[in-house]
Amino acid sequence: MAEPIVVPQISRQELLRRLYDPTLTIVNALPRTAWEAARIPRSVSLPVAEIPEKAAEILPDKGADIAVYCASPT
DSSP: OOOOOOOOOOOHHHHHHTTTOTTEEEEEOSOHHHHHHSOOTTOEEOOGGGHHHHHHHHOOOTTSEEEEEOSOOO
């Protein structure tokens, strides 16, 4: 049986602390209309439905720190 994938989580405080850290990519996985209406600064739009076809293009560095969110930033 395969080992479960462990996905680290960061707190809201950690995200706020790193908001302008260029080594962190912030990904909004909501539909693009939600990202256009209100988004976390510096975040990129990568809706869940587009992940298979666009993730490698938008997130080319597999070793980079990436924070993904799928809820309103407010």
